[in-house]
Amino acid sequence: MSSRRAEREVRRQAREQEVRRQRQRARIRWWAWRAAVGVGILAGLVAAGYWAVARPQRSGARVGDHWHARYEVVICGTRRPHLPTTPGGVHTHGDGVIHVHPETAGQAGTNANLGEFFxxxxxxxxxxxxxxxxxxxxxxxxxxxxxxxPDGRPGTLRLLVNGRSEPTMDRYVIQDGDVIRVEFGSE
Structure with a gap:
């Protein structure tokens, strides 16, 4: 009889030990899951902070600023004459330079864009x-x-700002010192 009791006791202890191991594994999984979520959130916050600091600011000129950006328009490989003198907070004097100096809040910020100039x-x-x-x-x-x-190839409209393709086109907010090229032609 005593060997049966001993066997039962050994099995009972083994079951209890297995239950303890399973609970411990569950606890570890619970903490590991939360730690992974925490690390993911922290990484997201760090990435968002970096993006906010490192990305170029495109807020546009403020009232009282006076910025300049050179521009040219090229159609099918031919550089077009400069646009004539224009009025407003985003204008040109017919000299190939966009002058950005908003006089009102309505001319400032993201309203000081390439579409407004054109x-x-x-x-x-x-x-x-x-x-x-x-x-x-x-x-x-x-x-x-x-x-x-004229060469028979189809043309495409594109905007280059400081040598880089800019997809926003007419919504592009002009920055001080930009070199802007609007071109229509084959690539």
Whole structure:
């Protein structure tokens, strides 16, 4: 009899030990899961903070600022004449330079954009929402994506700012010292 009791006792202790191991594993999994979530949240906060500090600021000029950006418009490989003198807080003197000096809050910030500059000069991007696919300069026809250039190849409208492609096109907020190139042509 005593050996049966001993066997039962050994089995009982083994079951209890297994239950303790399972509980301990469950506790470890519980803490590991929470630690992983915490690390993920912390990594997200660090990344968001870095992005907020490291990304270029595109807030635009404020009332009283006086910024300059050079620009050129190239259609099918031909540089177009500078736009004529224009009025407003985002204007040109016909010299290939965009002058940004907002006089009111309505001309400042994100309103000091490339679309506003071209509108005051009598030019337009089409459509005026999302990414424009055509441009019309004063006294000229519209140039639409896919229209052929004289070499017979289809043209595409694109904006380069400081040598880099800029997808925002007419919503691009002009920054001091920018070099802006609006071009329609084959790539």
């Amino acid at each position: 509108r005051t000069a009598g030019s337009r991007f089409f459509p005026s929402s999302f990414t424009p696919t055509s441009i019309q300069l004063p006294g000229d026809r519209p140039y639409k994506n896919g229209d052929p250039c």
